[in-house]
Amino acid sequence: MQPDVRGIVGVLGGMGPAATIDFMNKVLRATPAECDQQHVPMVVSSIPQVPDRTEAFRGEGASPLDAMLASGQRLADAGAQLIVMPCNTAHLWFDELQRAIGLPMLHLVEAAIGEAVAVAGAGAKLGLLATDATLASGLYVNRGAASVRWLLPTAAETLELVMPGIADVKAGRLEAGAERLLQAAQALQRRGAEVLVLGCTEIPLVLDAANAPLPVIDATGALARRAVAWSLAQRGSLHD
């Protein structure tokens, strides 16, 4: 049944649920496969009842950590051999999760920055679209190589365009979300951004190479490509 064994990717998802589906789609598209059996095996915990990550970071809501740990434990119980989280802001709790779950994890922000540097070249100005919490925590800017230069949305752009745009996507109002996020992207472009890093997994659902004013780095796609490479490199049995 499996001459062609792959590692089982565990997806700690539901943050939000559409971003989880987008990640699964990008895994599918990044996998060379002619039939079902050649695709990457995944177990997915899409439990959207995780407290809002941005509210928790701002000190305005409950911590999502317990719910994320419970979701990660579901994946471990289901036989996941690797954990990925298609949610940027959730990576504020990455280290605690990794310690508690004890499975290898791939880091979404590292994957995105790796592709950004490869595409944009050293010294390029990277415009970052992300949640208030991702921006304010330094999740991206503290991880970049020395040669990376960031441009961020202003506070007003974050409050009036980026956060409402992301909320639009989560509520299924895709056109309204696209319009707001596009305006935020154009503001970064006017200030000199050469490449756009989509640092929230809801954003590539409405902004992509076809409608963005700049080349885009899709963090979800970058994580999907790393997860596929990991899975195809495994040699253990699926059913051990």
Next chain:
Amino acid sequence: MQPDVRGIVGVLGGMGPAATIDFMNKVLRATPAECDQQHVPMVVSSIPQVPDRTEAFRGEGASPLDAMLASGQRLADAGAQLIVMPCNTAHLWFDELQRAIGLPMLHLVEAAIGEAVAVAGAGAKLGLLATDATLASGLYVNRGAASVRWLLPTAAETLELVMPGIADVKAGRLEAGAERLLQAAQALQRRGAEVLVLGCTEIPLVLDAANAPLPVIDATGALARRAVAWSLAQRGSLHD
């Protein structure tokens, strides 16, 4: 955290992986939600390394039952409270699975026939597009109400249009798959079908209300709507 508790839907998926993603999307669209936390919690086992269902039914390949049981057990271990399978042909093993896993399950074919009868009315002629195994096993025709009249693809249409069209979709060749499946649909229409039942979860990925020559009943969508209704009707705790 959860005033608004929902039941956890377990998706026994990967048959194929794109159909699993399509099902998850249809759950999302069928759920009234303004934010992440109002969406339906799901755990998903998308393990595509399940032996081909049609080959097994024809006696040309290994049984998928052991792999499906292992996948169902992953879902039980992860805390699923209900099992659904977005794969029609896999329902040939539905009864064995339900006995072994011991969790409630929703039946895809029942959901599809229920919507077909509601949409088409008593006595309407239903054209069925499905795999060789789904057709030959009577999975649909043996379950229908007495008032349902079926029209099936001919053997040549099954071998030359339907099965290659489904294989195209599984391999990501969506345009070629759409063309073949559309031809099979037109043949059913010429023979008097008034409604088209898409009885293989790969088919609605390329054939829908926008391009089909007849009204379509999407089995995947029907199952998704039943799963959402089940989840929203639950009152137990998510974390018991």
